[in-house]
Amino acid sequence: MKLTVLLILIAVLLLGYSCQSPSGNKPLESAEQELLAKIGDSIIGRASGRLMKAVSSAIDSAGHEGAVYYCAGHAAGLTQLGLAPGWQLGRISLRNRNPGNKAGNADAHILKDMAKQGGAKTAVHRVVQDTVHYYKPIVLAAACLACHGNPDQVAPKVAAAIKERYPHDQALGYKEGDMRGAWKLSVLRETLVNLHSK
Numbered sequence: 001m002k003l004t005v006l007l008i009l010i011a012v013l014l015l016g017y018s019c020q021s022p023s024g025n026k027p028l029e030s031a032e033q034e035l036l037a038k039i040g041d042s043i044i045g046r047a048s049g050r051l052m053k054a055v056s057s058a059i060d061s062a063g064h065e066g067a068v069y070y071c072a073g074h075a076a077g078l079t080q081l082g083l084a085p086g087w088q089l090g091r092i093s094l095r096n097r098n099p100g101n102k103a104g105n106a107d108a109h110i111l112k113d114m115a116k117q118g119g120a121k122t123a124v125h126r127v128v129q130d131t132v133h134y135y136k137p138i139v140l141a142a143a144c145l146a147c148h149g150n151p152d153q154v155a156p157k158v159a160a161a162i163k164e165r166y167p168h169d170q171a172l173g174y175k176e177g178d179m180r181g182a183w184k185l186s187v188l189r190e191t192l193v194n195l196h197s198k
């Protein structure tokens with residue numbers, strides 16, 4: 001009797017797994033990859049331009065320390081602005097400033113791999129069940145170091161604002177050219193495939 005129950009249990013488990021696998025993490029076809037890169041780069045390019053513009057005008061009007069507070073209130077919202085329904089965009093980092101941008105385990109692997117491959121230029125994607133994630137590296141320019149550089153590059157007032165707003169900040173001490181993190185764009189594969197077939 002016990003054996004029967006056990007066998008049924010095993011059968012159910014096996015069935016469950018075998019049902020999952022066909023839809024599993026099926027790789028993207030090359031046309032889908034191209035489309036993802038094209039749309040991804042365009043969405044990320046727009047978001048990045050918008051963020052840069054907003055931060056530099058905040059710096060002009062309120063200095064770097066004022067811009068830290070500005071970013072604290074607006075960066076995440078500006079990133080998401082104008083996205084079509086079903087698309088999600090964010091920034092992730094291994095050494096995050098905003099705790100909401102901390103890379104989870106799977107994303108951390110991706111970031112480490114990107115950094116190893118000379119980081120910077122390459123975008124990658126990952127299929128997880130029914131969702132596609134597109135990652136594009138974010139590299140630091142000289143102008144970023146006023147808020148992400150070494151203590152001699154970050155003015156004391158700016159460092160104080162960062163400390164006040166982000167007590168667990170890990171995003172100082174970078175150099176120009178370092179990979180700071182990545183943009184992460186996510187969408188249901190179905191949404192991408194539908195665009196592809198149009």
Ligand code: HEC
Nearest residue numbers: 064067068071072075076091093096097098101144147181
């Ligand atoms: C005025 C100061 C300032 C400047 C200049 C600045 N940043 Fe930041 N950065 C911040 C703040 C503050 C946050 C946290 C924003 C939030 O709360 O979402 C942040 C967050 C980030 C994040 C998201 C990951 C995380 O750690 O939360 C990335 C990536 C990033 N910055 C890259 C850059 C790059 C690249 C540049 C230059 C092009 C730059 N930053 C210039 C202040 C600055």
